[in-house]
Amino acid sequence: MKPVLQSVIHKKYPSFSVDVEFTLDQGIQVLFGPSGSGKTTILNCLAGLQKPDSGFISLNGKVFFSSKDGINIPVRQRRIGYVFQDYALFPHMTVKDNVLFGIPSHCKKAKQYRLSVLEVLEMLKITHLQGRYPKDLSGGEKQRVALARALMVEPELLLLDEPLSALDSETRRSLQKELKELQRIWQIPFVLVTHSRKEMSTLADEVLFIERGKCVGKVSSQASHFQNKPLTKKEALK
Amino acid sequence: MLDPIFLSLKVSLIASCFVFVVGLATARITARNVFAGKDVVESLFMLPMVLPPTVLGYGLLVLIGKRSALGGLLMDMGIQLIFTWWAAVLASAVVAFPLMYQSAKAAFTSIDLSLEHAARTLGSGEFRIFFHITLPLAWPGILAGLILSFARALGEFGATLMVAGNIPGKTQTIPLAIYSAVETGDNEIAQKLVLVITLVSFLTVFWLNRWLRKKVTVWKKGDETRVAVSHP
Numbered sequence: 033m034k035p036v037l038q039s040v041i042h043k044k045y046p047s048f049s050v051d052v053e054f055t056l057d058q059g060i061q062v063l064f065g066p067s068g069s070g071k072t073t074i075l076n077c078l079a080g081l082q083k084p085d086s087g088f089i090s091l092n093g094k095v096f097f098s099s100k101d102g103i104n105i106p107v108r109q110r111r112i113g114y115v116f117q118d119y120a121l122f123p124h125m126t127v128k129d130n131v132l133f134g135i136p137s138h139c140k141k142a143k144q145y146r147l148s149v150l151e152v153l154e155m156l157k158i159t160h161l162q163g164r165y166p167k168d169l170s171g172g173e174k175q176r177v178a179l180a181r182a183l184m185v186e187p188e189l190l191l192l193d194e195p196l197s198a199l200d201s202e203t204r205r206s207l208q209k210e211l212k213e214l215q216r217i218w219q220i221p222f223v224l225v226t227h228s229r230k231e232m233s234t235l236a237d238e239v240l241f242i243e244r245g246k247c248v249g250k251v252s253s254q255a256s257h258f259q260n261k262p263l264t265k266k267e268a269l270k
Numbered sequence: 271m272l273d274p275i276f277l278s279l280k281v282s283l284i285a286s287c288f289v290f291v292v293g294l295a296t297a298r299i300t301a302r303n304v305f306a307g308k309d310v311v312e313s314l315f316m317l318p319m320v321l322p323p324t325v326l327g328y329g330l331l332v333l334i335g336k337r338s339a340l341g342g343l344l345m346d347m348g349i350q351l352i353f354t355w356w357a358a359v360l361a362s363a364v365v366a367f368p369l370m371y372q373s374a375k376a377a378f379t380s381i382d383l384s385l386e387h388a389a390r391t392l393g394s395g396e397f398r399i400f401f402h403i404t405l406p407l408a409w410p411g412i413l414a415g416l417i418l419s420f421a422r423a424l425g426e427f428g429a430t431l432m433v434a435g436n437i438p439g440k441t442q443t444i445p446l447a448i449y450s451a452v453e454t455g456d457n458e459i460a461q462k463l464v465l466v467i468t469l470v471s472f473l474t475v476f477w478l479n480r481w482l483r484k485k486v487t488v489w490k491k492g493d494e495t496r497v498a499v500s501h502p
Binding site for chain 2: 079080081107108109110111112113114116117118120122123124133134136181182185
């Protein structure tokens with residue numbers, strides 16, 4: 033069977049170049065490396081926010097980028113969830129409007145979205161925050177809202193850029209656990225960028241070590257949990 | 271005495287509308303794009319702010335005068351621009367444009383790029399991003415630019431005199447009427463008009479300052495300061 037995510041990314045910068053190649057099936061893939069090593073560039077290329085000079089990106093058999101065939105699917109058609117480093121919540125919208133932003137308005141009117149907003153808010157424990165504005169949220173709460181917003185569009189891949197770096201240690205610990213659970217519930221690959229060794233060791237199913245734009249090593253954890261029967265979203269909510 | 275007041279308001283309002291649309295579009299383009307000759311274009315946009323109004327007036331005469339190519343073409347179509355109140359609109363718009371452009375551009379560039387990126391990953395097209403993210407967040411700066419443009423258009427004198435003339439009841443705006451009144455020694459009219467334009471300008475700027483303070487929350491995040499509309 034083909035891997036869920038296939039990517040070959042080459043991108044040149046004046047001072048260095050990014051050249052990585054990796055595949056991913058399930059679980060949490062951690063891109064680990066010092067700041068400035070090109071980790072965020074890799075996420076941006078996967079999401080389509082940046083264009084590789086050459087390479088190939090496909091997800092679930094759909095080709096998103098291929099320099100050979102001249103394919104470059106725009107960001108909005110890729111259905112890749114992205115949780116940004118500073119969360120990038122829309123400051124002029126309530127938590128609820130933020131979370132609903134990715135749902136097309138004709139679906140909103142007909143209430144035709146498959147995931148109920150309440151379920152997602154419930155799962156991330158932010159139901160009570162619905163009416164608040166981002167400036168009134170703590171770091172951990174912002175992180176949960178950003179996660180909910182990204183998951184509402186039912187992505188086939190979730191990208192997380194340093195998701196826990198701005199949080200205090202207690203919030204970080206509980207969110208780490210929840211991120212792992214979310215991945216098992218959602219059953220989509222997560223690609224997570226970090227420069228913290230601790231975060232890497234608790235979260236990763238597979239680690240790619242990135243240095244100066246190159247992949248310098250790869251480690252898989254004992255992926256026994258992949259064999260576990262996946263929970264459905266409904267079951268997990270109970 | 272009422273003619274100049276109504277004419278001034280009409281000219282300034284229409285000029286502000288043009289400046290709003292053109293300023294918004296140009297600011298959006300220069301705020302987010304890099305292109306060859308951008309520095310030159312941006313300097314040209316700011317030029318009306320520093321050039322003497324007579325130079326602008328002369329430039330406009332060359333552009334739309336009866337013997338110019340554009341003016342001649344318009345004449346053939348039966349449209350006379352020069353020495354009509356539309357010429358006053360044009361002069362006011364040119365002079366007020368840099369204020370709108372500058373404010374809107376600053377407002378657009380102050381918006382965190384990652385917000386627009388986030389909207390893109392959530393499936394939004396550029397149109398939706400502009401109207402739901404960029405415009406609402408940049409709105410305080412844009413409105414400030416618009417109000418200042420209006421106030422500047424209201425006070426426009428030099429370029430207007432050169433391209434629209436000083437025809438009472440036709441192209442004589444408040445500043446021109448004050449000039450004529452003082453010239454002919456009609457102090458009473460001059461004083462009244464001075465009072466009106468000072469009052470209108472003061473109230474405009476006063477209201478803008480109040481509104482901005484009330485409506486805008488500045489909050490610090492890391493080292494950067496971002497501006498956004500606050501809600502009740």
